Amino acid sequence: MTEPGERLAKRVAALVPCSRREAEQYIAGGWVRVDGRVVEEPQHRVQQQVITLDREASLLGATSATLLLHKPAGHDDGRLAPDGQRPRPGDPPPARQLLTQARQMVGDEASQRLLKRHLVGLDTLVPLEPGASGLLVFSQDWRVARKLLEDAALIEHEVMVEVAGDISPEALQRLNRAPDGAAPARASVKISLNSNSEGSSRLRCAIKGGQPGLLARLCEDAGLQITGMRRMRIGRIMLGSLPVGQWRFLLPQERF
Template identity: 55%
Template sequence: MIKPSKSTLSVKTTFKKPPVPEGERLSKHVAHLVPCSRREAEQYIEGGWVRVNGQVVEEPMARVLDQVVQIDPQASLMGLSDVTLLLNKPAGFDSMAAPGEAGKRLKPAHQLLQSTNHWAQDPSGVRQLKRHLARLTACVPLELAATGLVVFTQDWRVLRKLTEDAAFMEHEFLVEVAGEVSPDMLQRMNTGLNHQGQALPPVKVSINSTSGATTRLRVAIKGAHPGLIAYLCERVDLHINSMKRLRIGRVALSNLPEGQWRYLQEGERF
């Protein structure tokens, strides 16, 4: 009787699973449906005009197998312009830091630009898309402890305007200080401004409102000059309780809630 060898006994039969079909890239599928070029198909998808099984999909790289793909009858490539976002920055957030710089001691204001923080009463009427929250550039600095209007844009024209015309664009602040502000203090804050022999940018300081314990000042300055308002208050022995930027050029913060953002409207110009 012949006994099977050890090698024969150890052999096991294995079966390879058939490869799972990966499907077709959504952009290619849409290009066939429309029909259109692959680039145009990507724009339809990024524009939020394509639904897969009833759900909007904005990623051209997504793959479809047997799902139902539909193109919105109102689909258009005309509205894919770059956007500008206005954020009401809370205190403690860095207006110019990049998202990748976040850490224990640094909180970029950029990280607040999420869909959940989009102001529900945004008057722009712009359809929010994922592409609107990418490639955003911070434009104008604001003190870490201050709140108020900061700007992020994808639009090179807006970036150029805020950069090239920075020295001529007026910024308006509401500054609350402790105590009363006398006429003499107000005059000293408005005239003869210099620091270490260097002339400072002209400012316009006026009293907005006052109570027994605090005074609210309106401060208008040409250009962004972090630290200037603090210097003006220090030279007349005023302690700042809070500071909020209300306006940059002709664009105002208005009723935008703190920590939320909205789109720059079509008719708004800095």
């Protein structure tokens, strides 16, 4: 039985006027409202509702999106449950479930709404272990993916590591010294003391390659107990003031 009304794409094509294909592009681009609500499905059925087209509506090619998330500690970075897969029982909650309109950073300079098409084919490009918080990248853009994957050994990550107790000069030397036979990745880390407070210390770690678990192994080898870890920067992109559990769009002029 045919549903009442007509396809939204047909109504928009008559309203503009434009071709049916162009109407579908307007709708998928988030430019069409039905009774004031954005509808992104061209096949959506309408009857007497008020259909409006945004004044700034454009048919220019939609650009691929890159989303920057401040991942909370305890969330999977997306490797355990890739796009479209449900996490297994006992797995940490997937960070991609935080990519919702409600969690877009207030004041995001992109001034862009999150659309359903932005969440299709998002790849997690730079691993971050569940116990760590901080900057996480999801992208549809092949140029961003190529940069982060092909230049992974060259892009510097800045990570703040909280450890229990004070850091002795000897422990700091051990953290920065690559023993004989160490993998090249270990020599790509530079660690300095950022601050001391009662009962804890903060280390600033500059690491190239972003190997998951490397900093934890180095601290364990030095006899240090990690109490917190946060990635602050990937290349030239800073975490900045992005709140925990929220995300923003990568701006067109920003480069890793």
